[in-house]
Amino acid sequence: MQIYSHVFKAGLEGDLFLQNSLISMYGKCGAIEHARDVFDKMSERSVASWSAIIGAHASAEMWHECLKLFNDMMHDGRYRPEESTLVSVLSACTHLGSPNLGSSVHGILLRNTTELNVIVKTSLIDMYAKCGCIEKGLCVFHSMAEKNKHSYTVMISGLAVHGRGSEALRIFAEMLEQGLAPDDVVYVGVLSACTHAGLVNEGLEFFNRMQFEHKIEPTIQHYGCMVDLMGRAGMLREAYELIKSMPRKPNDVLWRSLLNACKVHHNLELGEIAAENIFMLNPHNLGDYLVLANMYARAQKWVDMAKIRIEMVQKGLVQTPGFSLVEVKRRVYKFVSHDKSQPHFHSIYAMIHQMEWQLKFEGYIPDTSQVLLDVDEEEKRQRLKYHSQKLAIAFALIHTSEGSPIRIFRNLRMCNDCHTYTKFISMIYEREITVRDRNLFHHFKDGACSCKDYW
Template sequence: MQVIMSSSLHSLPWSAQTLVSNFNSPLELKQAHAHLIKTNTPLSLIPPSRIASVCALSHLDFSYAHRLLAHFHQRQIVVWNSCLKTLAESDSPFDAILLFRRLREFDVVPDSFTCAFVLKACTALLDDKNGKIIHGVVKKFGFQWNMVLQNMILNLYGLCGEMSTARLVFDKMPQRDVVSWNVMITHLVKSGDFEGAYGFFSRMPERNVRSWTMMISACVHCGKPKEGVQLFLEMEKIGVQVNEVTVVAVLSACADLGALELGMRIHEYSKRSGFGGNVRVLNTLIDMYVKCGCLEEARRVFEEMEKRTIVSWSAMIQGLAIHGHAQEALRVFSMMIEMGVMPNGVTFIGLLHACSHMGLVDEGRRFFSCMTRDYGIIPEIEHYGCMVDLYSRAGLLQEAHEFIMNMPKKPNGVVWGALLGGCKVHKNIELAEEATRHLAELDPLNDGYYIVLSNIYAEAERWEDASRVRKLMKNRGVKKKPGCSSIMVDGVIHEFVAGDDSHSQANEISDMWEKLLDYMKLKGYKPDTSVVLLDVEEKEKEKFLYGHSEKLALCFGLINTPPGSVIRIMKNLRVCEDCHAAFKLISAIVNREIVVRDRNRFHCFKDGACSCQDFW
């Protein structure tokens, strides 16, 4: 047949051959059709897919194409499917839906491919209305056993936020594969239903690497990095081969948790598995090392990268900033600009953090100005928050307040919270009260703001006002978050809360503290009881001080780690002034480097000094 068609085509004049094979409009198609009729040449010379493509979007021309294609031996739906696929993948996927409607008007019977292409268009448009119509067609024509279609329908409902419908479809599916389960888990995670997603994951009859990776990522995004690490260890134990996406997910969990040992092991695995050149993996490694307090390793990864993205540069700048290396952060930025890499908003957040943490007010002002002037970056609320933090830390509280009043965006809780933090450091009660009034509206359940105001009153010995704030917290159901510190030893995370005496080594921890205290007092240490903002006796205040969670974690680390090794502690709140002073002395007494990550930044205590230079 192909030989006959080819010879028939070549018997036509060249102009006619071009017209028959390369028409670009319905008019040219009709001209080619007429020429074939006049010359008694077979209609089969006209490419059927071209007939469909030029006539698909016009009702009158579609009717003509439908009649014309009836003369071909090929099933019409096969021809139209090719056109549907092209339209579904085009910049105008709705055209595929319009074409499908015409096919139904002319009673062209769809097949499973027809449904798949139209579902693809609905997915691109997030069009669940037409998706439901296709769902009905799938049922009507008996395509329920087609797993690809069923999974596409599940995915469409999930993308459109119709999780109850997706669950119903899932429950009624005559059969399911691992993709079906993965689709449900993906959309439950995206909708914020972590427990529901974990329930599906637990019931899966079969899991693949995607299933495990999604659940680890979900743990990280939902603030459950410990559970994410446990899942990875379980995955590793049963021999599931991880990929680059898994590595990124578990490294993110390690970063949040401060699990340096596991993070380093994953780093080595990445090198062996050929992921060492993956930019996303390397960027996550930088972030992991930074957040685990291992700045030198982060630097090494950064310097060895063959290709760096703006994410790489921004992560390094931010890492240097929170570790107290402001000047180096600014040098890295200059190097980045010299290499022609354009900064983004995240880059400037890192730079402003660097200036804020080291009191570089003039530099911070300059960076904030040049964001828009030189790089066309419109400041977001985070940038305004950084500037308020910069002014507030530096004691320029009136300037910070004026900056807030002149913001083009409505200040959020972070902005007013930055001012409140500065008010505590610089003991400005009036502005603290104003900041708290705004915070009570913007973030009424955040315990930190009430505590700061209460502490400001207590420092001024305004005990009645402090008590009033505590009573207000109680009436509003706001509970104070207890100080909690964690330390990882031999792959196990040990957590301590303030005043904790439940640990199996509690007695040894207490003895270690008493020994350290004797040495510290010989070096002039005096407990800074001003940070205990309770109206109690001095001895009672000292007792509270000695039970701070980071002190317990430090003593535990000294008992259970080799001499000379670095001790790394993670704390959920800000390190207090007394713990800061004590840790500086202890670092010199025990000749150990002590790295503490608190809520705001890193403190690297070494030889009696801290990397923050006492500005935090």
């Protein structure tokens, strides 16, 4: 800012190149208000000006504003976007989960650039993978004449989060054949791929190869992947022993992976040990208390469950409601369980009722074991009936054309009942339904899920 004052003294505040540099400097220093002030006062702008201000907002993770600025730039009509600008816009699409806009940006790139470089193509792969369009990401990847380590890492990680572990391992083998040495980051993707696909033996093998063949010391992320891998496979005691044998102090994330695995496999004894360690390291995460309380409820230890609930209240921990987001006609709609805030909730609830009738004919039975409350079966069925994911699906079925795909994003792990429910709906209504929960992308089609019921 002191240098900027000299700019005014020298009468150079109107110099275009200097203004662009100021915007870039302010953006990289996190002073986004100053960057915007310089941009708004410019009497003349160039492509570099727009690129600098869009990049500044991307650096500040102001994704919506980033897209608004890009829209303003394109509507102006005088500027042809640079590749760096479009990389920032692709990052915004990635973080906002907007595949339609991302595809539009891809189209702009193809129309305005003779050959996309490795960085841009890698950004496209990342965007498609994180927006649920893994096939498009694979198309971009396979079209690349030149690939670097980052390209392989992004593709492997993308396949991992879509539960396509075997394909991720084939890509990793291709990377090694190309003579590219793996690093700790790509091995996180490899181990995650094994985790989400249930490839236990392969995961153990790669964990050893990483250390002894490629001389990479395991980080806390690698241990986290292994605990998750073993825990999902029911190897709870082995996961516990691995945590205890670590050369570094385990963090709450590792213990949380074990706790969640104990919940899935109904091991209350180890679950209590994991929870005790979590509470010592991080006593303010509400989700951990809820998992333990639900485990007590499943074991019908109502007194212990009540103690945990009381402790949550005493610590002032407030639960963030689970929600589902669905994109319909380029707008995103948010639903929570038993949501009646939508203006047309009557039609949504009527659709739920219609769906339930058709589900009964196909043999669907609500999994009331998911409702961990001391209430009767009918009350449990009613609580399951209006989960946020089901409301989002009903809304999408009403407001989208027949046969069109449905994409839903959740902030929590999908429950078993919603998983079974969505498989049936994909078959009955002949829709492809993609659900991104906290752990994984699930692609439902013809009554089956890409995760093969392993998540």
